[in-house]
Amino acid sequence: MPPTSATQPVDPTSGGPGADWAPFKPGPWVVPESPGFAHLLAKLPGLPAVVFAHRDLVFSAVVRELRARFQGTLLGWLWPLVYPIFMFGVYYFIFAELLQVKMPNITPEQKPAMGIFMFVGVVVWTGFAEGVLRAGNVIVENGNLIKKLSFPTELLPLNVVLVSLTTMMFGVGIFVAVLWLSIAGRELGIFETALWPDAPGIGLLWIPVLLVVQLLFTYGLGLILATMQVFLRDTMQLASILVLTWMFVTPVFWVASEKVIPGISPYLDTLALNPLLHLLNCWRHVLMVAQPAIAFDGQPAFLHSLGVFATCGAVLFVVGYLFFLRSQRRFADEV
Amino acid sequence: MAGINYGVEAENLGKAYRLYASPFRRVVEAATLGRVSGHQQFWALRNIDFKLRRGSSMGLCGANGAGKSTLLKVLSGITAPSEGRLRLNGRVASLLELGAGFHLDFSGRSNIMLNGVMMGFTRREMTARMGEIIDFAELGKYIDEPVRTYSSGMGLRLGFSIAIAIDPEILIIDEVFAVGDMYFQKKCVDRIYDFKRRGKTILFCSHSLYDIRQLCDEAIWVREGRSAALGDALFVTNEYTSYQRQHIDDASRALEAMVPKASGFADGLPDELPQVRDARVYRLGTDEETYEVHTGDAIEIRVWWENPDPAAMPIHIGIGFLRQDSTIAAGVGTHIDGQRLKGKSGCTILCIPKLPLLAGQFLMPIVLFDEGGVHRYHESLVPENLMVRARTKDVGLVYIDHGWDLDGAHPLPGESHVPARKTPAARR
Numbered sequence: 001m002p003p004t005s006a007t008q009p010v011d012p013t014s015g016g017p018g019a020d021w022a023p024f025k026p027g028p029w030v031v032p033e034s035p036g037f038a039h040l041l042a043k044l045p046g047l048p049a050v051v052f053a054h055r056d057l058v059f060s061a062v063v064r065e066l067r068a069r070f071q072g073t074l075l076g077w078l079w080p081l082v083y084p085i086f087m088f089g090v091y092y093f094i095f096a097e098l099l100q101v102k103m104p105n106i107t108p109e110q111k112p113a114m115g116i117f118m119f120v121g122v123v124v125w126t127g128f129a130e131g132v133l134r135a136g137n138v139i140v141e142n143g144n145l146i147k148k149l150s151f152p153t154e155l156l157p158l159n160v161v162l163v164s165l166t167t168m169m170f171g172v173g174i175f176v177a178v179l180w181l182s183i184a185g186r187e188l189g190i191f192e193t194a195l196w197p198d199a200p201g202i203g204l205l206w207i208p209v210l211l212v213v214q215l216l217f218t219y220g221l222g223l224i225l226a227t228m229q230v231f232l233r234d235t236m237q238l239a240s241i242l243v244l245t246w247m248f249v250t251p252v253f254w255v256a257s258e259k260v261i262p263g264i265s266p267y268l269d270t271l272a273l274n275p276l277l278h279l280l281n282c283w284r285h286v287l288m289v290a291q292p293a294i295a296f297d298g299q300p301a302f303l304h305s306l307g308v309f310a311t312c313g314a315v316l317f318v319v320g321y322l323f324f325l326r327s328q329r330r331f332a333d334e335v
Numbered sequence: 336m337a338g339i340n341y342g343v344e345a346e347n348l349g350k351a352y353r354l355y356a357s358p359f360r361r362v363v364e365a366a367t368l369g370r371v372s373g374h375q376q377f378w379a380l381r382n383i384d385f386k387l388r389r390g391s392s393m394g395l396c397g398a399n400g401a402g403k404s405t406l407l408k409v410l411s412g413i414t415a416p417s418e419g420r421l422r423l424n425g426r427v428a429s430l431l432e433l434g435a436g437f438h439l440d441f442s443g444r445s446n447i448m449l450n451g452v453m454m455g456f457t458r459r460e461m462t463a464r465m466g467e468i469i470d471f472a473e474l475g476k477y478i479d480e481p482v483r484t485y486s487s488g489m490g491l492r493l494g495f496s497i498a499i500a501i502d503p504e505i506l507i508i509d510e511v512f513a514v515g516d517m518y519f520q521k522k523c524v525d526r527i528y529d530f531k532r533r534g535k536t537i538l539f540c541s542h543s544l545y546d547i548r549q550l551c552d553e554a555i556w557v558r559e560g561r562s563a564a565l566g567d568a569l570f571v572t573n574e575y576t577s578y579q580r581q582h583i584d585d586a587s588r589a590l591e592a593m594v595p596k597a598s599g600f601a602d603g604l605p606d607e608l609p610q611v612r613d614a615r616v617y618r619l620g621t622d623e624e625t626y627e628v629h630t631g632d633a634i635e636i637r638v639w640w641e642n643p644d645p646a647a648m649p650i651h652i653g654i655g656f657l658r659q660d661s662t663i664a665a666g667v668g669t670h671i672d673g674q675r676l677k678g679k680s681g682c683t684i685l686c687i688p689k690l691p692l693l694a695g696q697f698l699m700p701i702v703l704f705d706e707g708g709v710h711r712y713h714e715s716l717v718p719e720n721l722m723v724r725a726r727t728k729d730v731g732l733v734y735i736d737h738g739w740d741l742d743g744a745h746p747l748p749g750e751s752h753v754p755a756r757k758t759p760a761a762r763r
Contacts, residue, residue, distance in 0.1 A: 060449055
């Protein structure tokens with residue numbers, strides 16, 4: 001005979017063993033209706049709190065992701081360094097040596113200018129594009145987790161964006177280190193010329209600001225794509241094509257300047273609508289110390305670009321976050 | 336004291352899934368802001384209404400696909416209800432699937448950390464609980480092995496230990512206990528009793544009605560998304576059992592009707608296809624028909640068949656031995672043995688000089704295959720089942736021809752060589 005009768009529920013009103021239990025705080029009612037716009041907006045300032053409460057989740061996910069990427073490889077943690085160094089070599093060889101891409105008004109010491117210009121472009125672009133594309137897929141990819149565990153799903157896109165930014169910073173760090181080394185080599189008389197005339201210095205302090213605005217922008221866009229991808233799997237197929245197109249209309253490989261590409265002037269205003277043009281411009285201002293002047297000919301000033309991009313980032317983040325929150329509760333049904 | 340006396344309150348809870356015939360309809364619906372509806376609603380759950388007192392536990396029973404897991408998902412906040420409302424008073428831990436959130440390449444220890452931070456704990460809090468979790472899971476040295484190497488029972492140990500250690504007020508467990516060994520199940524049950532004593536609420540889904548009766552005060556039987564019975568655990572499980580029994584009888588009758596018996600069935604089939612005319616079991620080499628045999632007996636199975644067009648459709652015969660619980664004991668076929676059936680009709684005999692089957696009742700399906708042994712032209716059963724009795728007390732499905740050597744003198748592998756007696760198996 002199972003001990004059913006012995007464990008009958010005790011009437012809580014009649015004293016019984018329940019009397020000394022601490023009273024619960026009643027939980028909120030969970031209702032079907034999606035929270036309204038005002039309610040969602042009120043949740044927005046709560047995001048830092050959510051991230052802070054789950055800081056270890058974010059931290060360990062980022063570390064795990066980075067570790068998983070290089071686990072079992074021979075070079076291991078050297079890989080994030082190998083990639084940018086290799087890319088730099090390729091760009092330098094192709095554009096500075098092979099194609100002899102020359103900028104007017106450039107001194108022979110600045111010959112690698114184009115390679116370095118592109119290198120910064122590619123590192124930053126990769127940090128952005130990889131973050132957006134991975135964030136867009138991350139909800140569907142983790143469908144099994146979302147169906148089985150209850151946790152703030154908005155952290156998943158955040159994690160992958162942080163991972164891509166971290167990888168990007170490896171590239172940036174290597175870049176700065178190489179420039180410093182080459183300048184040190186010139187000063188010590190080991191090399192005849194340095195790769196770059198001016199070493200980045202105090203301007204590097206802008207990097208945290210750039211990272212924050214880039215994070216907001218990438219995360220916001222990633223949230224929108226991730227939400228759409230849950231409901232329509234065509235989203236990321238289309239997105240990868242659009243991101244590729246976006247790369248070519250962004251001055252990653254070319255300089256948006258009349259002096260470099262004659263005849264581009266009529267398009268410059270339109271091109272400046274692209275927030276990524278401003279982001280790359282900011283990074284180049286910081287890392288290349290605005291030298292040589294030709295690379296920045298006709299480009300917006302640093303603060304102007306930063307302002308434009310930060311505004312876009314903030315708007316995109318708010319829109320993306322609200323969009324994501326509104327649909328979040330239905331993810332488990334759709335993935 | 337007027338606190339909240341209920342751990343879980345569900346009022347008229349329902350969950351509908353939207354089914355779209357194509358992604359296009361979804362786009363149309365989104366584009367028209369829902370004015371053009373492109374979906375059909377499927378109610379996985381409806382009119383679920385209960386209140387669960389603090390310190391009590393509720394079991395969920397019901398067939399696969401009845402909506403038990405959906406209910407647990409709604410209750411644990413993974414998905415939102417579509418109608419009604421629910422309230423959970425206190426912190427919830429749910430264990431809906433073994434290894435959900437585990438990262439297979441990482442060790443058990445790292446997974447405790449990862450799982451904990453997933454549930455919103457800090458590393459510091461999890462470090463404080465680490466020892467307790469590892470002690471309860473009793474995984475020994477495996478705690479530092481990758482979770483990939485764990486058996487499902489070990490996964491349960493880890494998952495349950497984590498869920499318990501975060502000390503929730505409400506514990507939601509889907510059917511995961513089935514993989515635990517008796518020892519660990521006992522530990523879990525003790526811990527669950529302990530939970531109840533401390534005023535915590537437990538929701539528990541299981542196919543083991545015994546577990547539900549043992550652990551739960553109340554139960555809910557979910558059938559087709561509705562609560563078919565709700566209340567005292569014993570009452571609900573009894574209701575469910577009697578329904579199930581009736582259901583099984585219906586199902587087995589339907590199954591019997593589907594598989595035709597060989598004898599006399601030939602008239603019903605079109606003449607063009609190969610077919611089995613009849614099949615019977617005899618003692619080997621005699622005309623004594625028998626269906627009650629002993630292990631080790633010599634028998635033969637005769638199959639009379641017809642094949643209107645042997646040139647176009649060469650056939651093969653397959654005969655299976657199916658114990659009553661659907662375990663396939665053996666299966667033989669002329670295609671497997673490279674035999675050929677000739678002519679438009681014939682009687683093929685399967686000779687079994689020493690029947691290895693142990694005690695049991697066996698169905699003998701007969702199949703006429705195409706040349707490749709893939710397509711089945713005709714399936715039937717030997718009209719009577721074979722009743723096998725064993726002469727020995729060997730256990731299992733078949734009798735293994737065997738002998739014992741009690742004086743083996745081989746050294747333990749890896750130990751230094753001890754001069755062995757001459758045995759045929761001794762290897763240099």
